[in-house]
Amino acid sequence: MSARKLSSIAAGINWVEIVGSGDPLIRGLAYDSRSIEPGYLFYALDGLHTDGHLFIDEAIARGAVAVIHSRPVPSHRGGIVYLRLESPRRAMSPTAAAFYERPSERLAVVGVTGTEGKSTSVYLIYQLLDLAGYPTGFFSTVMSRTGRAERANPEHQTTPEAPAVQRMLAEMREAGMEYAVVESSSHGLSPRTSRLADVAFDIALMTNVTHEHLEFHGSWEQYRDDKANLFRALDRCGGEGPHHKRIADRDREVPSFGVVNADDPSAAYFAGATSKPVYSFSATGRRADLRALEIRADSRGADFLLLEGETSHQARINLPGAFNVGNALAALLVVARLTGRRLSELAPLLADLRPLRGRMTRIERGQPFELLVDYAHTPSSFEAILPDIRARTKGRLIALFGSGGERDVEKRRLQGEVADRYCDLILLTDEDPRGEEPAAILEEIARGIASKTRGESLLLIPNRMEALRTAMRLAGPGDTLLLLGKGHESTIIYRSGTIPWDEMGAAEQCLDELGYAR
Numbered sequence: 001m002s003a004r005k006l007s008s009i010a011a012g013i014n015w016v017e018i019v020g021s022g023d024p025l026i027r028g029l030a031y032d033s034r035s036i037e038p039g040y041l042f043y044a045l046d047g048l049h050t051d052g053h054l055f056i057d058e059a060i061a062r063g064a065v066a067v068i069h070s071r072p073v074p075s076h077r078g079g080i081v082y083l084r085l086e087s088p089r090r091a092m093s094p095t096a097a098a099f100y101e102r103p104s105e106r107l108a109v110v111g112v113t114g115t116e117g118k119s120t121s122v123y124l125i126y127q128l129l130d131l132a133g134y135p136t137g138f139f140s141t142v143m144s145r146t147g148r149a150e151r152a153n154p155e156h157q158t159t160p161e162a163p164a165v166q167r168m169l170a171e172m173r174e175a176g177m178e179y180a181v182v183e184s185s186s187h188g189l190s191p192r193t194s195r196l197a198d199v200a201f202d203i204a205l206m207t208n209v210t211h212e213h214l215e216f217h218g219s220w221e222q223y224r225d226d227k228a229n230l231f232r233a234l235d236r237c238g239g240e241g242p243h244h245k246r247i248a249d250r251d252r253e254v255p256s257f258g259v260v261n262a263d264d265p266s267a268a269y270f271a272g273a274t275s276k277p278v279y280s281f282s283a284t285g286r287r288a289d290l291r292a293l294e295i296r297a298d299s300r301g302a303d304f305l306l307l308e309g310e311t312s313h314q315a316r317i318n319l320p321g322a323f324n325v326g327n328a329l330a331a332l333l334v335v336a337r338l339t340g341r342r343l344s345e346l347a348p349l350l351a352d353l354r355p356l357r358g359r360m361t362r363i364e365r366g367q368p369f370e371l372l373v374d375y376a377h378t379p380s381s382f383e384a385i386l387p388d389i390r391a392r393t394k395g396r397l398i399a400l401f402g403s404g405g406e407r408d409v410e411k412r413r414l415q416g417e418v419a420d421r422y423c424d425l426i427l428l429t430d431e432d433p434r435g436e437e438p439a440a441i442l443e444e445i446a447r448g449i450a451s452k453t454r455g456e457s458l459l460l461i462p463n464r465m466e467a468l469r470t471a472m473r474l475a476g477p478g479d480t481l482l483l484l485g486k487g488h489e490s491t492i493i494y495r496s497g498t499i500p501w502d503e504m505g506a507a508e509q510c511l512d513e514l515g516y517a518r
Contacts, residue, residue, distance in 0.1 A: 003027040003039065006066050006081060009098045013091060020081035024065040029096055029163040031088075038063030041095070043088045046070065052088070068095070090194045093162035097198035103169035104200040107177065108254040110334060111184040111199070113227045114207030114261075116381045117327050120319075121207055122183045123356045124331035129179050131349045132341060137172035138181035142356055142488040146171035152357075152488070159188025162195045169199070179338075189229040196230075200237040202254050204230045204274070205334055207327070208264045210380035224266055231258050231273035259333050261326065262288040281333050283326035290333045290343075297322040297388060299362075299370070306332075306347055313347045320360040320372070323384040328353070358487030360385070363507050365516040368477040369395070373503050375487025377404070377431065379414035382484075386422035395478030396424035400471050401485045402431030402464075403441055405493075412441065416448025423482075425474065426452055427459045429467035431485045432493040438462040464492065465506060472510045483507060 003025045027039030033055035036042055042059035044052035056067055066081040068088045076082055112122050119140040126138040137146050143153050146168045172180050188195040209224050234256050258278040260267040263286055271278040282288035295304040301318040302325050317328045328350055336346055363371045376385055390397050399419050403412045419426050428442040442460045452458035461467035475481045486503040
């Protein structure tokens with residue numbers, strides 16, 4: 001990426017104070033002093049556990065030539081430009097967009113928000129566009145593609161900070177991609193972080209809105225309102241007309257619209273957040289622009305009837321879980337409206353869509369029970385997956401899960417209540433305790449589990465590997481064992497630090513120990 005003058009990056013921002021002269025050439029951006037290289041701009045952020053102002057000197061020692069900060073610094077180094085304003089975090093988005101030359105303005109950008117289904121919907125939209133012949137990049141909680149290959153996301157952050165967002169969009173532009181699919185979390189859409197504030201969105205998709213992240217937003221109403229900023233962005237980016245961009249290689253206008261889940265009570269709220277056209281989908285037969293009827297789910301996927309107006313098409317997805325029909329409908333509706341392609345052309349491609357790693361991933365090593373790994377970690381996601389699995393399980397339904405520390409505590413008891421309704425055996429274990437006491441988190445979940453007997457049908461085992469081994473030993477012929485909450489993630493976060501974790505690898509290791517072969 002070419003370097004840019006500081007004045008071009010900082011233009012248009014109201015600074016409280018600028019100390020230092022000159023207009024240094026900025027070669028990169030970083031908010032972690034350990035990532036600074038010569039010629040970089042350093043953002044001194046106020047964090048939950050540390051303060052970026054403490055690392056200004058270290059950043060300069062590593063080669064920073066400019067610093068954006070919020071509080072007065074004790075002394076100023078010669079040759080360094082100090083820019084002070086109220087919120088360095090909110091300044092990251094416009095400065096990063098300017099540094100990378102506003103890449104989203106050269107891409108057709110699809111934003112996906114919701115409590116559940118975001119990562120899967122992003123992945124399905126990306127695949128469907130790719131299969132239809134449209135060069136597409138994406139990034140999500142699980143993985144990304146900004147160049148030639150897909151790669152795993154090692155972070156626990158759904159929407160990265162603004163410099164990473166703009167860098168990945170720029171990588172897509174440089175790689176010749178025309179479409180970008182962006183997982184848009186409530187944190188990323190909140191004005192408190194402004195991570196996505198300078199992304200020029202064309203399409204907004206809402207999968208659903210349930211109970212999550214109240215520790216950040218304060219209330220469910222604020223959580224929903226922050227998510228709706230994605231739909232408000234359509235008006236901010238797109239102006240008055242139905243189109244506001246052209247993709248140069250195809251020389252065609254990009255439509256601007258929203259898509260909502262008609263089965264969610266908040267569908268009208270999101271539709272009302274934009275003046276752009278809003279289309280709807282339903283996996284329950286509810287009146288919508290695109291519906292699924294006659295759903296016949298099996299252990300590998302589902303067959304169903306697609307209905308658009310009076311026109312119908314038979315369809316098949318090879319994605320486990322009946323709930324994935326809704327994700328497939330969302331992807332299909334977005335791609336059809338975005339590209340102008342007919343459903344008769346796109347529907348056959350649904351059978352070729354691949355599942356996302358860690359989302360209803362089946363592990364088969366010859367064991368007599370079904371073993372599934374999924375990222376579900378909210379009460380509503382439990383409600384989405386457990387009834388279907390319960391219905392097709394001949395033996396016992398066994399669930400292993402926990403709840404994240406320093407996150408929404410209200411959901412813990414609700415997780416327990418939902419699991420209690422559908423599961424025969426529950427093992428509570430560590431997810432990401434962070435700074436909280438692991439055993440205390442499990443006790444909070446257990447308060448919602450009324451029908452199980454402690455030590456028999458309800459087991460509290462904080463050590464996740466030990467819990468996995470116990471679950472595998474207890475699972476028998478015809479049972480289904482669900483490993484929930486970690487999915488694709490590569491670590492478990494404790495107060496003492498982060499340890500590596502691979503849920504699928506750990507499960508396979510346990511099966512090996514029990515003597516099951518590939």
